Amino acid sequence: xxxxxxxxxxxxxxxxxxxxxxxxxxxxxxxxMGHRYPEADFALREMKAEGGWAVVSTQETEIHESADLTxxxxxxxxxxxxxxxxxxxxxxxxxxxxxxxxxxxxxxxxAANRLTRIAPYAPSHALVDADDPxxxxxxxxxxxxxxxxxxxxxxVRARQAGFDIIYVYAGHDMTLLQHFLxxxxxxxxxxxxxxxxxxxxxxxxxxxxxxxxxxxRCALAVRLAVDELMGPDGLxxxxxxxxxxxxxxxxPDLWDVNLSDWSNDSQTSRFSQEGYQEAYxxxxxxxxxxxxxxxxxxxxxxxMVRMVRQGVLDLIGAARPSIADPFLPNKIRDxxxxxxxxxIGCNICVSGDNLATPMRCTQNPTLGEEARRGWHPERxxxxxxxxxxxxxxxxxxxLEAAHALVRRGAPVVLADAAAEWGGRVAREARLPGLAAxxxxxxxxxQALRVAPQAELYLQSRLTSADVxxxxxxxxxxxxxxxxxxxxxxxxxxxxxxxxATGRTVxxxxxxxxxxxxxxxxxxxxxxxxxxxxxxxxxxxxxAGASVTYVTPAPLVAAWTVNTLEQARxxxxxxxxxxxxxxxxxxxxxxxxxxTLACVHTGRTQTIPCDTLVPVTARLPVDGLxxxxxxxxxxxxxxxxxxxxxxxxxxxxxxxxxAVHAGHAFARSL
Ligand code: ADP
Ligand code: SF4
Numbered sequence: 186x187x188x189x190x191x192x193x194x195x196x197x198x199x200x201x202x203x204x205x206x207x208x209x210x211x212x213x214x215x216x217x218m219g220h221r222y223p224e225a226d227f228a229l230r231e232m233k234a235e236g237g238w239a240v241v242s243t244q245e246t247e248i249h250e251s252a253d254l255t256x257x258x259x260x261x262x263x264x265x266x267x268x269x270x271x272x273x274x275x276x277x278x279x280x281x282x283x284x285x286x287x288x289x290x291x292x293x294x295x296a297a298n299r300l301t302r303i304a305p306y307a308p309s310h311a312l313v314d315a316d317d318p319x320x321x322x323x324x325x326x327x328x329x330x331x332x333x334x335x336x337x338x339x340x341v342r343a344r345q346a347g348f349d350i351i352y353v354y355a356g357h358d359m360t361l362l363q364h365f366l367x368x369x370x371x372x373x374x375x376x377x378x379x380x381x382x383x384x385x386x387x388x389x390x391x392x393x394x395x396x397x398x399x400x401x402r403c404a405l406a407v408r409l410a411v412d413e414l415m416g417p418d419g420l421x422x423x424x425x426x427x428x429x430x431x432x433x434x435x436x437p438d439l440w441d442v443n444l445s446d447w448s449n450d451s452q453t454s455r456f457s458q459e460g461y462q463e464a465y466x467x468x469x470x471x472x473x474x475x476x477x478x479x480x481x482x483x484x485x486x487x488x489m490v491r492m493v494r495q496g497v498l499d500l501i502g503a504a505r506p507s508i509a510d511p512f513l514p515n516k517i518r519d520x521x522x523x524x525x526x527x528x529i530g531c532n533i534c535v536s537g538d539n540l541a542t543p544m545r546c547t548q549n550p551t552l553g554e555e556a557r558r559g560w561h562p563e564r565x566x567x568x569x570x571x572x573x574x575x576x577x578x579x580x581x582x583x584l585e586a587a588h589a590l591v592r593r594g595a596p597v598v599l600a601d602a603a604a605e606w607g608g609r610v611a612r613e614a615r616l617p618g619l620a621a622x623x624x625x626x627x628x629x630x631q632a633l634r635v636a637p638q639a640e641l642y643l644q645s646r647l648t649s650a651d652v653x654x655x656x657x658x659x660x661x662x663x664x665x666x667x668x669x670x671x672x673x674x675x676x677x678x679x680x681x682x683x684x685a686t687g688r689t690v691x692x693x694x695x696x697x698x699x700x701x702x703x704x705x706x707x708x709x710x711x712x713x714x715x716x717x718x719x720x721x722x723x724x725x726x727x728a729g730a731s732v733t734y735v736t737p738a739p740l741v742a743a744w745t746v747n748t749l750e751q752a753r754x755x756x757x758x759x760x761x762x763x764x765x766x767x768x769x770x771x772x773x774x775x776x777x778x779x780t781l782a783c784v785h786t787g788r789t790q791t792i793p794c795d796t797l798v799p800v801t802a803r804l805p806v807d808g809l810x811x812x813x814x815x816x817x818x819x820x821x822x823x824x825x826x827x828x829x830x831x832x833x834x835x836x837x838x839x840x841x842x843a844v845h846a847g848h849a850f851a852r853s854l
Contacts, residue, residue: 201404201438214504219258237514275347286350293361410445454530455618580608582832583663585847602646674712674801705795
C-alpha cells in the first residue's frame with residue numbers, strides 16, 4: 186500500500202475460507218475454446234492470473250451429459266475422467282497467487298443435448314430455447330434427485346481438481362436452476378413450483394448439496410441474475426430478485442450478481458455506459474455481509490474505487506475488460522494508466538463464442554493466440570536486427586503494426602494522408618454510440634507519441650516515388666478500403682448499372698462529413714449486415730431524413746445476432762422512425778424511386794428514393810501497391826526489399842481483423 190488513490194482496489198477480500206489478494210475478479214466468461222481447445226483456454230486464463238486478477242474463473246462448465254451445449258465450446262466436467270485436465274488449470278492459476286473459480290452449469294431447456302441426444306430437462310414441458318424442433322421434459326421427482334446428484338458429483342470433482350471457489354449458477358436464462366426460479370418457465374404444482382418458496386426450493390437444495398460436497402476448503406459462490414429487463418414479464422431486482430437475495434442472504438460465501446439474459450449482461454458500448462448494472466445490483470450489499478461482485482465493463486479505476494467506496498460492490502468483476510487487457514490490475518497497481526488497453530465494448534469477443542470458435546478481441550490481438558502461437562499480451566521478443574520499417578496508413582492495422590514494431594525495437598516511420606490518426610476508426614467513432622471505439626486509436630497513438638524511434642507524419646499521402654525515395658528496406662501498406670457504390674455485395678455479386686439512374690451517396694461520403702444531412706427520401710441498403718447500415722440509418726433519421734432501411738437478410742443487421750445487438754438495433758431503428766424492409770434485393774431504379782424484389786418470390790414493390798446509400802462491400806485502397814509492384818525492378822536500387830499489404834488494404838474485414846493483421850505482421854519479422 187502506498188497511500189495512492191487506487192490502494193483500496195488492492196485490499197484483500199475474504200471469501201468464506203479463502204482470500205482474494207485484491208478486488209479484481211475475473212467472473213466466469215465463455216471463450217469459445219472450452220472442451221475442444223482446453224490448452225488455449227487455460228493459457229488465456231493463466232494470463233489473467235499473471236496480470237493480477239485475484240480470482241480467475243472458468244467459463245460455464247457442463248456438469249453432466251444432459252447439460253450438453255454442443256456445438257458451443259463450453260467447459261465439461263461430466264465425469265471423473267475430466268478431472269486431471271482441470272487440475273492443470275488450477276495449478277497454473279495458483280502459480281500466480283490467484284484463486285481459481287469454476288462455474289458449474291446445467292443449461293436446462295437451454296441445453297438441447299444435440300450430441301448426447303438425451304431428452305432435455307426443464308421444470309415444465311417446454312420447447313428448448315434454440316430453434317431446434319424438440320422439447321424439454323418436465324422433470325419428475327426422480328429427475329430432480331438425479332440432477333442434484335450430478336451437481337453434487339461435479340462439485341466434488343471441482344474440489345478435487347483444486348478449485349477454490351465453486352459456483353451455483355442461476356443466470357442468463359440459460360440454467361436449469363434459474364428456470365425453476367422463474368414463474369414463466371416453472372408451471373409446476375408440486376413442492377418445486379407455484380409459490381415463491383416452492384420455486385426457490387431446488388436452488389436452496391443445490392446450494393446446500395454443494396456446500397456439503399465442497400467441505401470447508403472451498404468457497405461457495407452464487408451467481409444470480411437479479412433482473413431480466415423484461416418488466417413484469419420477468420424477474421425484477423425490486424421484486425423477486427430482491428426476495429431471493431433476502432431469503433439466502435448469508436447462505437453463500439459470495440454473491441455474484443448480474444443482469445439476464447446475456448444481451449443484457451454484456452451490453453455493448455453502443456447501448457450502454459460503463460457501470461450500467463449499478464442501478465440493478467446496488468440493493469444487494471445492504472442485504473448481506475457476504476462479499477458482492479458485479480460487472481459493468483469497468484475500465485476506469487476511478488469508477489472502480491467509487492463502486493467500493495459507495496458500497497455497491499466489494500469485488501470489481503470483469504469479463505470483457507479482462508479480455509481486452511489481462512494485465513489491467515497490475516497496470517493500475519503500478520501506475521501505468523497510460524498503457525491500459527480499455528475494452529471498447531464491441532462484443533467481437535462474444536461473437537467468437539456465439540460462432541463456436543475461439544474468441545478474438547478487437548483491442549487485444551494476442552487474445553486466443555497465447556497457446557496456439559505463444560503470444561503474450563505484454564511481452565514481444567525484441568528484433569535481433571532492428572531494421573527500420575515504413576508503414577503507410579495510420580488506421581487500426583498501421584497503428585498496431587507500428588506500436589508492436591516499436592516494442593520490438595524497430596525504428597518506424599508512419600505516414601498517413603489524413604489530417605488525423607485512426608483511419609476508419611477515427612471516422613466511425615463519430616457515429617452515434619461508437620465513441621468508445623476511438624480507444625483502438627488512442628491506446629496505440631499514446632504509446633507511439635512517446636516512443637523515440639517512431640516518426641509520425643500526418644497529411645502525407647505517399648506515392649510510389651515517395652516510398653522509393655525513403656530508402657527503407659521494409660514497407661507495409663495499411664492503406665485501408667473504401668465502400669463500393671455499385672451494389673456489389675452478397676445479394677448482388679455483379680455491379681448494378683441501374684443504380685446510376687438516381688443519386689447515390691457512399692458510406693465514405695457520410696463518414697467524411699459527420700454533419701452531412703440528407704433531405705427527402707433516403708434508402709439505406711444493407712448487404713453488409715453488420716453495424717454500419719443501422720448506425721447510418723439512425724444518424725440520418727436523427728438528422729431529420731425520412732429513412733427506409735432495406736436488407737436482403739431476414740433480420741435487421743443480421744450478423745449482430747453474434748454481438749448480442751440485433752434486437753437493440755432493430756428497436757432503435759423503429760424508435761427513430763426508420764421504416765424497415767427485410768428479405769429484399771435491388772431490382773431497378775428511377776430518379777426518385779427504387780424497385781425492390783423479394784429474395785424468395787421475386788415479387789416487386791417500388792418505394793420513393795431520392796438518395797440511395799449502399800452499404801454493401803468494400804474495395805481495398807491498393808493503388809500504391811500496384812504502382813510499387815509495377816516498379817519492382819527499381820526496388821533494389823532504392824534499398825527496398827519487401828512490400829506487404831495488411832488489414833483492409835489486403836482484404837476488408839472487422840476492426841479486430843485489422844488490428845490482428847498489424848500485430849501479426851510485427852511478430853512475423
Ligand atoms: P485499416 O482498417 O486496414 O487499418 P483504415 O482504412 O482504417 O485501414 O486506414 C487506412 C489509412 O491509410 C487511412 O487513414 C488513409 O488516410 C491512409 N492512406 C491510404 N492511402 C495512403 C497513402 N497513399 N499515403 C498515406 N496514407 C494513406
Ligand atoms: Fe471488449 Fe471488444 Fe475486446 Fe470484447 S472484443 S473485450 S468487447 S474490445
